[in-house]
Amino acid sequence: MSVVSRAACVLLLGLLWASVSPSPSSSPSRVRIPPHDQVARVARFIAHQCDWASMATISTHKPVVGQPFSNAFSVSDGPPGSSSGVPYMYLTRMEISVQDLEVNPAASLSMSLAQTDYCRQQGYDPQSPLCAHLILSGSVAEVNGTEAEFAKKALFSRHPEMIDWPSDHNWFFAKFNITQVWVLDYFGGVKTVTPEEYFQASPYRKHH
Amino acid sequence: MSVVSRAACVLLLGLLWASVSPSPSSSPSRVRIPPHDQVARVARFIAHQCDWASMATISTHKPVVGQPFSNAFSVSDGPPGSSSGVPYMYLTRMEISVQDLEVNPAASLSMSLAQTDYCRQQGYDPQSPLCAHLILSGSVAEVNGTEAEFAKKALFSRHPEMIDWPSDHNWFFAKFNITQVWVLDYFGGVKTVTPEEYFQASPYRKHH
Numbered sequence: 001m002s003v004v005s006r007a008a009c010v011l012l013l014g015l016l017w018a019s020v021s022p023s024p025s026s027s028p029s030r031v032r033i034p035p036h037d038q039v040a041r042v043a044r045f046i047a048h049q050c051d052w053a054s055m056a057t058i059s060t061h062k063p064v065v066g067q068p069f070s071n072a073f074s075v076s077d078g079p080p081g082s083s084s085g086v087p088y089m090y091l092t093r094m095e096i097s098v099q100d101l102e103v104n105p106a107a108s109l110s111m112s113l114a115q116t117d118y119c120r121q122q123g124y125d126p127q128s129p130l131c132a133h134l135i136l137s138g139s140v141a142e143v144n145g146t147e148a149e150f151a152k153k154a155l156f157s158r159h160p161e162m163i164d165w166p167s168d169h170n171w172f173f174a175k176f177n178i179t180q181v182w183v184l185d186y187f188g189g190v191k192t193v194t195p196e197e198y199f200q201a202s203p204y205r206k207h208h
Numbered sequence: 209m210s211v212v213s214r215a216a217c218v219l220l221l222g223l224l225w226a227s228v229s230p231s232p233s234s235s236p237s238r239v240r241i242p243p244h245d246q247v248a249r250v251a252r253f254i255a256h257q258c259d260w261a262s263m264a265t266i267s268t269h270k271p272v273v274g275q276p277f278s279n280a281f282s283v284s285d286g287p288p289g290s291s292s293g294v295p296y297m298y299l300t301r302m303e304i305s306v307q308d309l310e311v312n313p314a315a316s317l318s319m320s321l322a323q324t325d326y327c328r329q330q331g332y333d334p335q336s337p338l339c340a341h342l343i344l345s346g347s348v349a350e351v352n353g354t355e356a357e358f359a360k361k362a363l364f365s366r367h368p369e370m371i372d373w374p375s376d377h378n379w380f381f382a383k384f385n386i387t388q389v390w391v392l393d394y395f396g397g398v399k400t401v402t403p404e405e406y407f408q409a410s411p412y413r414k415h416h
Contacts, residue, residue, distance in 0.1 A: 052322055052334035054262030056276035059316075064345045064388060068264035068276050070318035071343055074335035090335070096390075096398050108267075110278035114260055115323065125369040126260035127282035127298070135279055137272045161333040180272060182304075190304050 033118070033132060036186040040193045040201035043183050046134040048083035048203045049118075050111035051076060051158050055140075057100035057107050071097040075109070075176075078150075079157040083203045087136065087176040088143070088151035090162050092169040105139040109176055132185035138178045148173045241326070241340060244394040248401045248409035251391050254342040256291035256411045257326075258319035259284060259366050263348075265308035265315050279305040283317070283384075286358075287365040291411045295344065295384040296351070296359035298370050300377040313347040317384055340393035346386045356381045 034041035052074045059069040075087040087109055091098045101107060112126065112133035113119050119131035143151055151173035156162055165171060181193045193201075242249035260282045267277040283295040295317055299306045309315060320334065320341035321327050327339035351359055359381035364370055373379060389401045401409075 052320075054264075054278050054280075054318055056262075056264030056278035056316070058266075058276050059345075064316075067314045067345060068266050068316050069343065069345070070262050070264035070278060070316040072262075072318055072320040072322060072334060072341050074333055094397065106275045108264070108272075108276050108278040110262055110280055112260075112280040114280060123369075125282055125367050126280060127367070128369060133280050135277065137267075137275060137277070159333050159335070161331075161336060189302065 033113070033185075034203070036132075038201070039183050039185070039191045040181070040197040041203060042132055042185045043134050043181050043193060043198050044083060044085055044201045044203035046111050046113060046132055046183075047077050047085060047087060047136075049113065050115050050134075052115065053087060053109040053111045055097055055107055055109050057097045058104050060100045060103045061096055069097060069100060073097070074155070074159045074162070075111075076151075076154040076158045078154045082154075084150070084154070085199050085201075085203075086178075088154045089140070089174045089176070090151075090155050090159070090165075090171055091140075091174050092171050094169055101140050105141065107138065107140050107176070109136040109138075110134065129184050129186055129188075132183070135182035135184075135190075136176060136178050137180040137182070138176055140174050141177055143173050143175050147175070151175065241321070241393075242411070244340075246409070247391050247393070247399045248389070248405040249411060250340055250393045251342050251389050251401060251406050252291060252293055252409045252411035254319050254321060254340055254391075255285050255293060255295060255344075257321065258323050260323065261295060261317040261319045263305055263315055263317050265305050266312050268308045268311045269304055277305060277308060281305070282363070282367050282370070283319075284362040284366045286362045290362075292358070292362070293407050293409075293411075294386075296362045297348070297382045297384070298359075298363050298367070298373075298379055299348075299382050300379050302377055309348050313349065315346065315348050315384070317344040317346075318342065337392050337394055337396075340391070343390035343392075343398075344384060344386050345388040345390070346384055348382050349385055351381050351383050355383070359383065 034045050054070055055073050057069050059067050073089050075089055077087050078084045114126035114131050124131035178195045181198045183191045242253050262278055263281050265277050267275050281297050283297055285295055286292045322334035322339050332339035386403045389406045391399045
């Protein structure tokens with residue numbers, strides 16, 4: 001093989017590698033879900049894997065006052081590899097769901113592995129229980145001080161665009177205070193874990 | 209370049225092409241969002257593009273009775289290229305959110321282009337208004353007869369796994385009856401369109 005053709009092949013191999021190497025957020029090698037019987041670990045895994053969530057609130061907006069309302073928000077429970085289990089959010093009171101929360105902070109967050117490449121790669125339909133998803137019940141509250149510092153690190157590391165969001169929106173950091181954890185990750189219906197079990201669990205595989 | 213090295217390069221080029229060519233469901237060439245000022249078209253586009261949705265209900269389950277509850281469901285408004293605008297679902301009364309709906313059918317569905325590859329490819333954060341999302345307010349109702357036939361075609365064509373779901377779950381077809389459409393697809397806050405405007409709009413680009 002000539003030097004030129006070898007160089008061309010090396011370049012092609014490099015491009016090929018770059019193109020098949022998935023981004024960190026969608027890497028199949030990183031998406032190794034814990035065993036389904038370790039429910040709290042599965043919950044922590046999903047919470048750390050997903051970088052956005054659907055939040056349900058009780059609407060305060062006409063014509064649906066008092067009705068449920070579903071909306072999407074970026075979340076982070078920590079920088080990649082540093083999971084706290086607490087979903088942090090970067091919110092503004094200009095936002096419709098946040099206005100709901102000011103009247104009634106009760107909310108529910110759902111995150112599904114359908115949001116990652118996992119279910120597509122495994123061939124699991126988004127509604128299949130094997131396409132694991134997590135539902136958190138609780139409420140949303142502003143955080144301050146050192147917790148706000150952690151929230152900032154958690155969010156801005158995974159959502160770098162946030163740094164440049166318009167300052168006149170009066171963004172603040174908030175946490176989802178978890179009161180109940182619901183997990184759909186296998187056949188046989190929903191399973192629940194307590195917040196204590198959830199926070200004690202490790203989302204990562206143990207290395208031997 | 210020798211025949212062998214040329215063949216190797218052709219093979220590499222082929223692999224490279226295959227690896228960068230996205231799958232049909234995530235093809236950027238198919239994800240061509242309508243202009244943001246054509247709000248109803250954007251809404252129809254998102255509704256047809258997403259094959260699952262987050263549904264908010266009012267929970268009937270302890271310990272969160274009366275609180276909002278968010279959960280993920282597969283949806284389809286028609287086979288690919290045949291958008292009706294109506295989100296159809298395949299449900300079972302064994303499911304927790306469906307049990308909520310039996311007490312109070314009011315619900316909200318949200319679908320975000322963060323569910324597709326669009327936002328990642330465009331570099332839009334999931335919470336950016338440019339990562340367009342759609343919120344539908346309304347209620348869920350079982351469908352029968354010819355509408356159930358369409359729902360079956362709409363769902364099974366995009367969720368082939370459903371055909372084999374366990375028959376003892378008593379699955380039924382349901383539609384989301386839309387009463388209000390909320391669209392977040394650009395700066396300046398949420399926009400609403402009426403169900404009439406939504407159903408009259410075309411989700412597809414006009415060909416000249």
